[in-house]
Amino acid sequence: MRLKSAFAVLSVAALVAATGTAAQEDKRPTGETYEQILARLGDGMRENLIIRGEHDSRTEARKHKRFYTDLQPLADLPPYRPAKQLEGRIRVSGLYLHDGLIKDQWIEAFQRFHPQVKVEIVPKGTIASGAVDIETGPRISDRLRAASQYELATGERLFEIDWATGSYNVPGWSPGFVIFVHEDNPIAHLSLDQLDGIFGGSRTGGWKGTTWDPGVARGSDRNIRTWGQLGLKGEWADKPIAIYGRPLKYNIQLGFERKVFKGGDVWSETTREYSHEANADGSRYSSSVEMVRDLSGDRYGISFSDMGSNRPGVRAVPIGWTAKGPFVPISMQSLRDRSYPLFIEQWAQVRLAPGKTLDPLVKEFLTFMLSRDGQDAVQRDGKWITLPARRAAEMRTKLEAAGERVDPHALGLHLKQIAPAKWDGESPDEAKRTDPAKAYYRSQFDLSGLPAYQPGQAFAGTIRMPASGQLMEGTAGQALMAAFRRIHPAARFELKDGDLINHKVDLSIGRKWSTYFAGEFYDFQLKHDRSPREFQVATGSLDVTGWSPALAVYVGSNNPLKGLTIRQLDGIFGGPRRGGWVSTTWRRQAGRTAAENIRFWRELGVKGSCANQPISVIVPPLKYHIMSVFERKALVGGNIWNDSAHEMPLVLNRDGSRRSPESDRVSAVARRRCAITFADSGVAVPGTRMVPIARDGTGPFVLPTLTSVQDRTYPLHLEAYAYADAEPGRQIEPGVREFLRFVLSREGQAIIAGDGKWLPLTAAVATAERAKLDIVVPQVTAK
Structure with missing residues (x-):
């Protein structure tokens, strides 16, 4: 389902309050934090209705229009000649493929050669889910998270070809740069x-x-x-x-x-x-x-x-x-022959098992797409541009290739570091240092201020939850379910990995859903015209790798820096920006100017040998998931980084075992006396030290400790989240709501604490999150 293009009228005054308006250029920067902007302006659902609604309206107006009517001779492309008659069904996805004129032409032409084959071209569907045989649209390999998740799930490399060139000047149909x-x-x-x-x-x-x-x-x-x-x-x-x-x-x-x-x-x-x-x-x-x-x-x-x-x-x-x-x-001709370098390709991706060749029907349809018949439909659609003959020949040759297996030792391809599953923590245990069954913390936290669990109506039914992830790998998941069943004997839990977006589960607990680039939160909005319900259910660990350990900032042990504020971290690691992503919406209130850049140690009051030296910034590659976490925590959702930052990817030891990427970065700081990085707070490298952090200029500067992370006086703590769904105007399903009430109670948080990895919520946070369970969210509407 697309976000609708027509909605109930919203008053201008209400819309201004909801959006902050695009015209408020001169009101940035506001100095607000990510959380303050989110609380004031919302999660972007209304803005996305407006933006996507108008996008859909414009696409609707273009999809059946032929922008280019000059038909080119395609004699240098071979006509389609099937080797033999095939039968079966083939499903192809692609929004613009489905919405344009090409769809019916391809189906009719291919089925004329193969009358026993049913061709279905649908607007959406992925090869990763198995919903379609061929997926067209944006190149998956450009979207590192999607590609990583695919390769993690299948163990196979993506197989892809390009089958057309984008347009010259048609918005939406991949116009050339x-x-x-x-x-x-x-x-x-x-x-x-x-x-x-x-x-x-x-x-x-x-x-x-x-x-x-x-x-x-x-x-x-x-x-x-x-x-x-x-x-x-x-x-x-x-x-x-x-x-x-x-x-x-x-x-x-x-x-x-x-x-x-x-x-x-x-x-x-x-x-x-x-x-x-x-x-x-x-x-x-x-x-x-x-x-x-x-x-x-x-x-x-x-x-x-x-x-x-x-x-x-x-x-x-x-x-x-x-x-x-x-x-x-750039011209129509230079795009047709691809002599202009900045053309955009149209991609098709399929499943191809290692050592295997393409399924005969899939191969035959791809061959048809690359033939004179398939390309003639492309040009008669009048928006995309046909493939040059030499490129079509290269792609036809590629169809003979066997599938490739993912090499687990390929530099950089350690998938959870790039794309942890939704039910995992924010920062994965790459070096396999953590015993999931071990209680690393045995401190007795004072939970007396948390609300005690008072059962509501007895619940009888099933709650579906993912079977893997930190909650289930440790002891907390089973203990929470067992305790809940003792109070509600008729309650059942079904554990099977699945996606809340597709309603395969009722509740997902793990990392914070990435809100734009990774797409979970935005994809939910796009599919359901509403936002998922989000609740904090625990604080991340202090230093247990994999269980969302607090982020710490490291400098050389001889660096006299006394502390840093969050805005100073932004000034060091980030760059000037016009805005940032707060939930799923671009907010100019998250912007800042170059005047806040901090590039030399003297700008922080540091004296001595590093005073006049540039700050050497060391970070993970910018596509790693943890970078989006740091962007939210320190860069107010901005994604412009210091452009002299030195990226250090995860690498392997000579024996093939995994290194600790956090230790590698902190060790680099030890070697470079004027460097800085961030990593898990559990890293200890001689010659370095952690820097105390303050929320703002009023202080205090705080080091990460078990106490300061649990009570959240340390600003760079992380959180564990639960996600559920509820129809507009209705509460969350009774069983999910009751279970979350238990998790957020004194008894539930005692189980979290007893697991000894994630930390229990404070009374203030738990009370606020429990109150959200009773909120009924109305239908979000926009003009």
Whole structure:
């Protein structure tokens, strides 16, 4: 189900309060925390209804329109000739494939050759779930979390081909990237390496699929930050390049990273992000249109967008694959022959078991897609562009390949570090140091202030929950269920891994659902037109790896730094930003300016040998899940990082055993006396120390201890969450609600404490979370 395009009218005053409005550019930064913005402006459900509703309306208006009517000769493509008649059923997914004109043409043409085959083209469905045989749409390998989860579940590499080129200027149909500059800018052309230098930052490697490739590293010496570095003279020579872009977690950014950064994910911290937003009048603020409009008023700006956003005052720059050229302007022809480097492909992904060849029917349909018959339907649809003959031949050859097995020793492909399951903790136990059955903490916490459990109506029925994850690996899960059954003897629990989004379970307990890039929270909203119900059920551990240990900040032991505030952490690790992701919505209230950057130790009052040295920032690769956690905790949901940050991926020992990535980063700090990193609070490396952290400038500075993490005076604690569903206007299902009341009671939190890994909630947090159980959320509506 899509978010609807027509909704009940919402008053303008209410909408302004709900959205913060896109027009409030000058009100940032507010200095609010992530939690304060979330509490004031909400989780983004209403904004997403507006944005997605208008998107769907525009797509609806385009889907049956032929934008390009000049039919090209396709004689260099082979006609489709089946080797033999097949029978069966094949299911293909793809929203734009389903909504366009191509769907009926493909079905009719293929079934003419294979009358015993039923072809179904559906708007949604993944190969990972087994719902479809061929999945089309955004390239899965660009979306590292989705690719990692797929490979973790199957043990096989993704098999993918591209079968068309995106459009020239049709929004939604993958228009090619265009590099725009102001019309007065004298730059003649740019190469891909120059684009890398302009838009990217230094990097220690990049992603080749789900594998970290250190071979694409580059240093800051290749950064291009002024127009003079590109050879411009006179007034242009010393002018900084102002970058106009989009939030770095949009799919479009990921494609740009692959094409221009060779899979790197560090962007110039001067990138000015433009997001789709909700205006006060209920209309959508379109990122690409507004971005190029603003660029037209900035002589020293540059952006990548698409020809559909072209306007007076800007011009498109010809691009070359190399510095030697040729430098090619974007056009229908340069996209057809792919001489223009920044085309966008249309991808098809299928399951292919290691050592096996493609299923005959799947192979036959892919062959048809790559044939003259299949491509003729592409051009008659009038939006996408046909595949060049040479590329089609390469893809047909690829169809003969056997499936590849995931290499567990591939550098960087350690999947839970990138994409932990929803019912796991925020930071996985990569080095396998934790015994799930062991109670690491035996402290007696004072739980007398927590509400005692008073049973409501007796519950008889079944509650479905995931069978794996930290709750079930330790002792807490079984103990909570057993205690609940003693009070409600007719209650039953069914344990089987599944997804709340698809209603395979009733309750999911584990890490916080990532709210935009990972997509769990947003996907739920997209599917159900409502938000999932979220509850904190425990505090993360102090230092038990895998059980959401508190984040700690490490410097060299000789560094005299007395402490850091959260905003100072933002200034060190983050970059200036136009906004950030607070839940599923881009909020400009999360923005900040370059004035808050902290790049030298002297800016923190540090004296001595490091005072005038740059702060050497060491972090995990930016695509690792833990980075989205740090973004929420310290960067107010922003995803612009210090563009000189040094990424250190998880690596293996020589014997193939796993190293501790946290220890590796802290050890690097010990070697570099003016460095800083964050890691689990349980890391102990000689020559380093943890830095006390304060919520704000009023203090106090606090070190992570069992007490300060449990009572949450230490700001970088983590949490464990429960997710449930409820229809608008209705409470959560009685059994789930009653079980969560027990978990959030004094008795339930005593069981959490007795497990000895996660820590019990404070009385204030438990009371607030229990109160949320009684809230009935109305239907969210928008104009």
